[in-house]
Amino acid sequence: MHVSIRLFAGLAEVIGSSTLTFHAHESPLTAGKLKELLSASYPDAAPQIKVSLVAVDREYAPDDTEIAESSEVALIPPVSGGEPEAAAGETADGLFSITAHPLKAELLLEKVQDVNHGASLLFVGTTREMTGDQQTTSLHYEAYVPMALKKLQEIGLEIQERWQAHCAIAHRIGLVGIKEASVVIAVSAPHRDTCYEASRYAIEALKVSVPVWKKDIRDSGSQWLGKDPQAEESSSYKQYS
Known part of the structure; x- marks a missing residue:
């Protein structure tokens, strides 16, 4: 399935975008597995992905949280760089x-x-x-x-x-x-x-x-x-x- 992911701060800077559409073959796809897959696909960003939290539908998600294709997913990094979000x-x-x-x-x-x-x-x-x-x-x-x-x-x-x-x-x-x-x-x-x-x-x-x-x-x-x-x-x- 295809998952839309919002990225922030240094994570967005390393990957080169504030949004990402990621294709995952795993079913069910969990928050923990998503981080593993993203780390493998984006090795330069892997250290930041490892310490980031996953948010699903605007709630912090434990590793075993299942992600649906319709879910709003975001990676919340701890210490990062980047530009402020334009929207208020x-x-x-x-x-x-x-x-x-x-x-x-x-x-x-x-x-x-x-x-x-x-x-x-x-x-x-x-x-x-x-x-x-x-x-x-x-x-x-x-x-x-x-x-x-x-x-x-x-x-x-x-x-x-x-x-x-x-x-x-x-x-x-x-x-x-x-x-x-x-x-x-x-x-x-x-x-x-x-x-x-x-x-x-x-x-x-x-x-x-x-x-x-x-x-x-x-x-x-x-x-x-x-x-x-x-x-x-x-x-x-x-x-x-």
Whole structure:
């Protein structure tokens, strides 16, 4: 069967395309077998394929997940290079967005405020100039937008169910300069203690499950930042300040 695969960051760069139609004779075809076949067909990309996660229909897929010809398949690399995805998006309720435009924290906060909530918080992640003795000039973000929005919605739903809190999240893609916001998280809750807990949960869950990549750009060069691909079972491998 023929499988359409979306590729990101350095994986797309090595293979030479952001999309790939791959013909597989195996039936059933599993996520693990697909990685094996792709590694054999694209040996130059094999090291990155090995540490990438497979997403099937916008969900992280274990190796034994079966893939149908109609499945939406993507390879999620841990540390990579490449260009940011041109598309951006927003959920129907306006609470979650991926955008190339500057983020407006106050507008996001308005979306979660509630007359019955006595606490609200804004978390703003910004580009930091110095990390140790290394100087950053800007950051470059890329996202798998449809899946990122889906995962952001799941975070919001979890926060609503666990803390009876409202949550909205906006994330930048493309070039983000020093002191500019790359992510804004707005949370409101009936009480301040649960508001703090829900806000902390949101950023930690975002780092684990939302497929976004970050490139540190310096005068001396650039480097894609990430974590050990074995550190999390399902991770988008990105870091925040």
